[in-house]
Amino acid sequence: MSYTSENRFEDLLSELTDAMLHDASARQVNTLVDSYDVAAVEINPFKDMIYQLQGVLTPQQPSDQFAKRLKRDLMGQQRYTFMDRLRYLPARVHVAAGFAVVAGFMLITRRRIGIDIDDAVELPALQQ
Numbered sequence: 001m002s003y004t005s006e007n008r009f010e011d012l013l014s015e016l017t018d019a020m021l022h023d024a025s026a027r028q029v030n031t032l033v034d035s036y037d038v039a040a041v042e043i044n045p046f047k048d049m050i051y052q053l054q055g056v057l058t059p060q061q062p063s064d065q066f067a068k069r070l071k072r073d074l075m076g077q078q079r080y081t082f083m084d085r086l087r088y089l090p091a092r093v094h095v096a097a098g099f100a101v102v103a104g105f106m107l108i109t110r111r112r113i114g115i116d117i118d119d120a121v122e123l124p125a126l127q128q
Helices: 005-021 026-035 040-056 064-075 082-087 091-113
Strands: none
Touching (some): 005 026, 026 040
């Protein structure tokens, strides 16, 4: 694979961007451009665009959740199992699930013992 002038131009743009992002002086930028033997007319539009982007774009800090998920994806760690996902649910979901389990257990126990609910009102609409 040969090293073409297009590759050299891409390398120049990459180094130029890095230099400008690290607040290099105009003299350092010009020295960098001169070392690649590229005409200033070709590179000036890119320099202006890099300066404008530097002023507009601000660094962002990723959230901890994003960083952990990215690390897990990149390192190939195992995904959470069903029990892991249940364990990390909010507390109100745990409480609601506990009530549902207790109520279900009570209903099953009442049926097995044979306790009839005499207080229940039969609705003719439901008997059809």
